[in-house]
Amino acid sequence: MTYDNFDPDGQKIKLFTPGPVQVPDWILTELAKPNDTHRSNPYRELHALVRAKMQKLLHTHNDVFFWTNSGTGVMEACIWNLIGPDDKAIFFPCGAFGERWAKTAEQCGKGDNSVIVNVEWGKGVSAELVKKELSQDKYDVVFMTMNETSTGVMNPIWKIGPIVKEYGALLCVDSVSCMAGVDINVDAWGIDVALASTQKCFALPPGLAISSVSAAALEKAKTVPNRGNYFDFLDMLKKSQSNETPSTPAIPLLRALNTMLDYILDEEGPENRYKRHASMAKYIREWAVQQGFEIFSEEGYHSNTVVTIKNNLNLNTAKWVKKAIEHGYRFVDGYGDLKGKTFRIAAMGEISMNDVKEFLTLLMKLFDEVK
Numbered sequence: 001m002t003y004d005n006f007d008p009d010g011q012k013i014k015l016f017t018p019g020p021v022q023v024p025d026w027i028l029t030e031l032a033k034p035n036d037t038h039r040s041n042p043y044r045e046l047h048a049l050v051r052a053k054m055q056k057l058l059h060t061h062n063d064v065f066f067w068t069n070s071g072t073g074v075m076e077a078c079i080w081n082l083i084g085p086d087d088k089a090i091f092f093p094c095g096a097f098g099e100r101w102a103k104t105a106e107q108c109g110k111g112d113n114s115v116i117v118n119v120e121w122g123k124g125v126s127a128e129l130v131k132k133e134l135s136q137d138k139y140d141v142v143f144m145t146m147n148e149t150s151t152g153v154m155n156p157i158w159k160i161g162p163i164v165k166e167y168g169a170l171l172c173v174d175s176v177s178c179m180a181g182v183d184i185n186v187d188a189w190g191i192d193v194a195l196a197s198t199q200k201c202f203a204l205p206p207g208l209a210i211s212s213v214s215a216a217a218l219e220k221a222k223t224v225p226n227r228g229n230y231f232d233f234l235d236m237l238k239k240s241q242s243n244e245t246p247s248t249p250a251i252p253l254l255r256a257l258n259t260m261l262d263y264i265l266d267e268e269g270p271e272n273r274y275k276r277h278a279s280m281a282k283y284i285r286e287w288a289v290q291q292g293f294e295i296f297s298e299e300g301y302h303s304n305t306v307v308t309i310k311n312n313l314n315l316n317t318a319k320w321v322k323k324a325i326e327h328g329y330r331f332v333d334g335y336g337d338l339k340g341k342t343f344r345i346a347a348m349g350e351i352s353m354n355d356v357k358e359f360l361t362l363l364m365k366l367f368d369e370v371k
């Protein structure tokens with residue numbers, strides 16, 4: 001029994017998974033450094049630095065909160081803080097993660113306040129659909145998945161955000177599987193909450209979630225009763241003002257995020273990072289089509305961080321995944337009901353184009369074994 005991710009030759013398994021992803025050694029080193037407490041000046045300094053760098057990355061003046069949980073926690077936080085007893089929320093699920101968000105509202109007792117507009121899996125949520133729905137009724141909050149990791153769809157938040165603002169609603173965006181892999185213009189697009197977790201395009205281990213939260217969302221939270229404790233935006237705000245969090249934060253992960261943001265902002269450069277992600281995803285899609293596969297996501301809505309590929313060649317995808325692990329690589333089968341019907345290849349974080357080419361060459365070598 002081992003909990004290290006080593007292949008049979010003792011090499012670290014290379015992760016082409018949609019999170020958690022490969023963590024570079026220089027981040028692992030950063031995580032191992034000693035910490036002061038979270039009620040100390042060194043921590044407050046770190047907190048302030050990371051917030052400023054996140055604001056730069058997301059092009060926002062909004063506050064940024066750091067949560068010691070994965071992204072799901074912040075998705076729930078949006079529900080507790082932004083849907084009041086007399087409010088109406090609208091969800092546009094187009095895959096597993098969007099559906100889960102809508103279900104969470106029901107689980108939090110806000111089902112009667114929610115309208116769910118389901119979009120067929122593989123299709124994107126168009127700006128036209130959002131406009132149509134918002135023009136038919138008055139909504140207070142709109143919930144959108146930017147990058148639907150189950151279907152490999154990326155939704156055009158850059159078009160949807162301004163529409164949501166036109167209708168005077170708040171906009172929460174799950175950008176778990178694309179933040180730091182694609183450009184997100186929080187202020188220009190009118191995003192009230194943009195949330196993500198560290199184990200995807202940030203290439204850090206899991207355990208820390210990040211969200212920008214607008215002044216309008218914070219004002220709204222003041223009017224919503226029963227926001228709970230751990231996920232209360234207003235408690236987060238109060239502590240954020242003194243560069244702290246209400247309870248103990250994941251200090252090593254914040255330290256690692258600080259280092260990663262320095263790398264993204266000052267060394268690789270955000271634009272280069274986004275181009276690298278886009279070109280790796282395009283390369284994977286083109287490779288898949290050359291092999292005779294079809295892409296599951298609709299044209300015009302392809303994700304730049306994860307490619308969901310139809311298994312129209314009827315390969316044994318479970319066996320393929322297993323075989324790849326034996327060679328030191330992990331990718332993933334389809335999500336939920338799409339298991340066996342699709343498979344997914346993600347290129348997030350610090351993966352390079354050369355890594356992608358090496359991995360796809362291996363997948364082709366394994367073809368005959370999984371037919």
Ligand SMILES: Cc1ncc(COP(=O)(O)O)c(C=O)c1O
Pocket residue numbers: 018019070071072073097145147148149150174176177197
């Ligand atoms: C689009 C999307 N939303 C939400 C989540 C849940 O995030 P977490 O696992 O960080 O809670 C995931 C995880 O894969 C995701 O891909």
